[in-house]
Amino acid sequence: MQRQKLLVNGERLKQELERFADFGRTDNNGVTRLALSHEDRLARDHFRACCEELGLSVKIDDMGCMYATLEGTENVPPIVIGSHIDSVKKGGRFDGILGVVAGLEIVRTLIENNVKPRIPITIVNITNEEGARFEPSMMASGVLSGKFAKEVMIKKTDTEGITFEEALKNIGYDGDSDNRLTDATAFLELHIEQGPVLEQEKLSVGVVECVLGMVCYDIEVNGLSNHAGTTPMPMRKDALFVATDLLAEAREKLSVLDDKLVYTMGRMNVSPNIHTVIPNKVVFSLEARHQDEKVIEEVEDIIQSLTRSEAITEGCSVKATKLWGRDTVWFDQSVVEQVEEATKSLGYSYKRMVSGAGHDAQFLQSYIPSAMVFVPSQNGQSHCEEEYTTWEECERGVNVLLETVMGMLAKV
């Protein structure tokens, strides 16, 4: 027998997203809501008020994560739905908050349809996903999953020297470690894609299979500074000439490695960076992401080969330093399948895809069966005021989550 499908209220979803955007809305209709800031506090207060109005119990853990639970009829670990309330500076109205508001909208829909869930439903706001004020990103999920040491994290400071610990106390969200998320039936995170793939392929939903593994290196070239006007070309040891040759060589080698590989030289610093002085030092970052460990290994071989390149002219030297790397995180196959089934049953266009960006779900997956759902980002843009996902696509994404939850509730 087929269940009757519940659908969320798209208008209410939109209004709630816009309500949250008021906490830190910028002149250009973006959002600045740094972790543990005044704006974050106001948004948290609003989230708590919404949950309490729905009769949920709200708990706070020692990293400031918020858990609002709709009780279930059975004493089993909850289905957890959520994401993060914090944003980057001049970010958008969707990144993170969409996943939290999705949880609210799902619980609202369940309650108004008088569904008494078998499994408890917990909406979660995970503190400081962005790492924009306190590095690193995914801080609280890192602590919850044991990847980061709490004692180290709470001492992290913002640019004004305020520690995470102080800021958490200042906004009144320093809770109890007993409240931490320790067990769950599943974790579901709805998020904007932050890339152009769904839009380009005219698809509504991305069923995310994994978060890509990556490596990030600094390539440092050292040469010798001299006067730009007085040093004949053959006598130069120009670090920028070597660096740009190496960058081109890396691009050439990486471009033929694998179609799905992405690689970026996002940062380049030239010293002394004066138009009349030959550069003596250039450092540029090279990061690459791919789901297959072997491809990442080949990338690292290419990076090492740069240090022996023929482009390194006499008097210049090159070193490559690995800043970090992470393995691909595969989401729980069963949960991913349930998400895919829900998407299909709703008749939405979709594809299985990878996440190039990092998300809290990748840490939580280490101890909770997790999956993610993506909705399209206009022009692939995020972390900027222009960030936009149509209200219809937001609504479809939340419906996928609701339908996934309904499927889980229906199982015995």
Place this chain on the structure above:
Amino acid sequence: MQRQKLLVNGERLKQELERFADFGRTDNNGVTRLALSHEDRLARDHFRACCEELGLSVKIDDMGCMYATLEGTENVPPIVIGSHIDSVKKGGRFDGILGVVAGLEIVRTLIENNVKPRIPITIVNITNEEGARFEPSMMASGVLSGKFAKEVMIKKTDTEGITFEEALKNIGYDGDSDNRLTDATAFLELHIEQGPVLEQEKLSVGVVECVLGMVCYDIEVNGLSNHAGTTPMPMRKDALFVATDLLAEAREKLSVLDDKLVYTMGRMNVSPNIHTVIPNKVVFSLEARHQDEKVIEEVEDIIQSLTRSEAITEGCSVKATKLWGRDTVWFDQSVVEQVEEATKSLGYSYKRMVSGAGHDAQFLQSYIPSAMVFVPSQNGQSHCEEEYTTWEECERGVNVLLETVMGMLAKV
């Protein structure tokens, strides 16, 4: 009949150079003596005391330039010898000051040899050649020669908001515009080469024929920022990829233009310069110097061609903005010949050469017959604490100036 040659006192010259290096000497035996700083004032006071001890009259003009004159037996415009006392931050012990101390040593030698010159000899310290504290460089010589407006220059501020005018008053060197250098028989500036040519060719002296003409452009590439992890390679509008392609294209075209051309991309700024974000904007400087106007024109054609390059991928745009340019300044042929004759007669190895760097002499040449003498820079380095010229080479350079002066005095 051949004149008997006078030679300067090398030991005294060395001691005086080291004495001046005490005013702002750094831990690594360099010098920080920014224009109109406390260190500059102390060095000026010492210079004045030295001159007064020799019986010279010292005058100060309204830009703070100092003129110390040994009277001549005839009422004719003086032979002016000098350079600048100011240095860059963490500069060397030779740049500028060598040309001023040369003047002192020449007058000392004349006096101790009882030479009463026919033509007055004026030692000059020209204010703020470096432009390290108050931009632009060659400020005072620019005002003296009418290239720069005094009213604009004296309002220039340092990083602390102090104006040139205030700083000049603060050190007590605000003199009278009546004292400006308005006429001279010749201006002779001894300077370190600031390049590697003399050292590489094992020559003692450079007889400088001209200061190279140059152009400086900013090349700006605009693309689109997006997330480094989520944007497939074919969908990117990476400003850094285009910028480095254009830089390579410029290098290739410029490298075959002319052997004597020098070109430098000394400054490159990447935005937003974050390793996880595809760059949306890159600006780099491209400056080139050559004595021949036609070659500089070809350089400008190449720079313009970059804005139409095939390397500009879809969604990226490029513009080239000329920041400034200057024509080659040829020194006075007769004075250059007299310097060459003096060098030959002393038996020093030398070559005629160009100056890639700018110097006060290039402005003064517009109304005073001028020439410059270079001495070798170890490893071509300058504007750094390692800057070094052997004492012997310094001595030879001053001897060339003295012999040039003696030749001028001998003429009728």
